[in-house]
Amino acid sequence: MDGRRNQLLCNGCYGRVLSLWEVKAGEFPDAERDDAIVNLLSASVTAEQIGWARERLAAAKLFNELSPQAQQMLATAEAVTGVLKTATGLDWSAAVIGLCKAVESEIAIRLIEPLRRATTGIDLAADLADKDLSRVARYCAGLAPAPELGSLAHTLGAAARSRRRVTTSPLLKVLHDMVAAWPDGRWILATDGLMYAASRLGKEFRNPAAHTGVLSEDDYEQCRLAVQGEGGLLSRLVTATPTQSR
Numbered sequence: 001m002d003g004r005r006n007q008l009l010c011n012g013c014y015g016r017v018l019s020l021w022e023v024k025a026g027e028f029p030d031a032e033r034d035d036a037i038v039n040l041l042s043a044s045v046t047a048e049q050i051g052w053a054r055e056r057l058a059a060a061k062l063f064n065e066l067s068p069q070a071q072q073m074l075a076t077a078e079a080v081t082g083v084l085k086t087a088t089g090l091d092w093s094a095a096v097i098g099l100c101k102a103v104e105s106e107i108a109i110r111l112i113e114p115l116r117r118a119t120t121g122i123d124l125a126a127d128l129a130d131k132d133l134s135r136v137a138r139y140c141a142g143l144a145p146a147p148e149l150g151s152l153a154h155t156l157g158a159a160a161r162s163r164r165r166v167t168t169s170p171l172l173k174v175l176h177d178m179v180a181a182w183p184d185g186r187w188i189l190a191t192d193g194l195m196y197a198a199s200r201l202g203k204e205f206r207n208p209a210a211h212t213g214v215l216s217e218d219d220y221e222q223c224r225l226a227v228q229g230e231g232g233l234l235s236r237l238v239t240a241t242p243t244q245s246r
Helices: 011-018 020-025 030-043 047-057 068-085 093-118 134-140 149-161 170-180 185-189 194-210 217-228 233-240
Strands: none
Touching: 030 068, 030 093, 047 068, 068 093, 068 217, 093 134, 093 149, 093 170, 093 194, 093 217, 093 233, 134 149, 134 170, 149 170, 149 185, 149 194, 170 185, 185 194, 185 233, 194 217, 194 233, 217 233
């Protein structure tokens, strides 16, 4: 069993991993680029390999507190490291994107989806016209899919840096009121809290991984610790937000 769990991926899977550069060098909007890389990541491993990775990750309490979407992305990223560790010169960007997408999914589920529900029936015209808030406002208004990591960090930055805007933004007022009742809501809107952690993840890992950077195993490990490590982004997010129903 252990031998099969650690076996190399097939030649076709190697081709998919190596074709990552074509996606990164292509002309895609950020959301489409990430989706293309995630599809490439998923196609590089089998369901059985993802299942084995899930078993390993489930030994950690944090993993079991995450949404199914985040669990799937983390397990897929973990599974694809199998081929990357047994070959030299491969780009680890796809695995890094998997970690970042797990964070993106968990923020959307724990923060942005509750915000969408809380703004139901509220006029968001001012926020839809605000370049700093429009991406999240469009999602809350049912006009766009869930925002990507960069947009999430940008909106959180606007919320954290300007208390004055809360008086003119229905979206930010609801956000502030909502997180005030949460276990550690202050971290959500602190300048050194979720906004800082999400921005750092994007700048140091997601952006290089999605564009023309070539990431190494060490880059992946640093990203993994930032995302899944003790006191990392996912751990703080789980602690700061209400318990999620399964």
